[in-house]
Amino acid sequence: MGMKANSGLFHGTNGHMKFTLDIQFFAAGKMPIEGRILYNMATNRNIKNVIIELYRPGAKVGNGSTAAAIKKEIRTGYLVGGRSHIRKGQERIRQLKKILDTQQLSVSDRIIANKLLKDLKKALGEK
Numbered sequence: 001m002g003m004k005a006n007s008g009l010f011h012g013t014n015g016h017m018k019f020t021l022d023i024q025f026f027a028a029g030k031m032p033i034e035g036r037i038l039y040n041m042a043t044n045r046n047i048k049n050v051i052i053e054l055y056r057p058g059a060k061v062g063n064g065s066t067a068a069a070i071k072k073e074i075r076t077g078y079l080v081g082g083r084s085h086i087r088k089g090q091e092r093i094r095q096l097k098k099i100l101d102t103q104q105l106s107v108s109d110r111i112i113a114n115k116l117l118k119d120l121k122k123a124l125g126e127k
Contacts, residue, residue, distance in 0.1 A: 030057030030058055031052075031055050031057050031064075032055045032059050032064025032065065033064075034063045034064065034065065035051055035052075035055020035064060035065070038051050038055070038112055038115075038116075039051045039052070039055075041108055041112060042108070042109055042112050043106055043108070044099070044103065044105055044106070044109040046095075046099050046103065047099065047105070047109050047112055047113055050092060050095060050096060050113075050116060051112075051116070053066070053088070054067070054116060054120075061080050065119065066088055066089050066092065066120065066123075067089065067119040067120050067122070067123035069081070069085040070085045070086055070120070070123040073085060073086065074086075074123075074124075086124065089120045089123060089124055090124070092116070092120055093117060093120050093121065093124075093126075096113050096116055096117045096120075097117070100113050100114070100117070
């Protein structure tokens with residue numbers, strides 16, 4: 001597997017696909033594990049950006065996702081981390097729908113985007 005660094009990004013290939021790792025979000029394993037897995041699987045830069053927004057470093061509720069924070073806020077009536085995640089979830093839903101509707105995505109990126117969309121909608125009680 002070859003890798004080269006460029007301004008905080010590592011670019012590489014595993015023989016099957018090219019990938020880019022943003023070391024800012026992987027330093028000391030701060031991004032929750034599910035987010036790291038999805039980020040590594042995604043190839044579309046816009047999908048990667050959504051993952052970064054949904055799985056913030058240091059998140060401790062559930063699997064560390066915005067969806068987990070939304071579920072807790074709705075269940076308890078209290079904000080997670082002192083702020084509401086509901087609006088953020090609604091914004092990411094719009095962003096994911098736009099990406100799915102307007103961009104050429106690989107099969108794996110489409111699966112990841114739909115998984116994220118489904119998780120957020122479920123957390124917000126949407127269908």
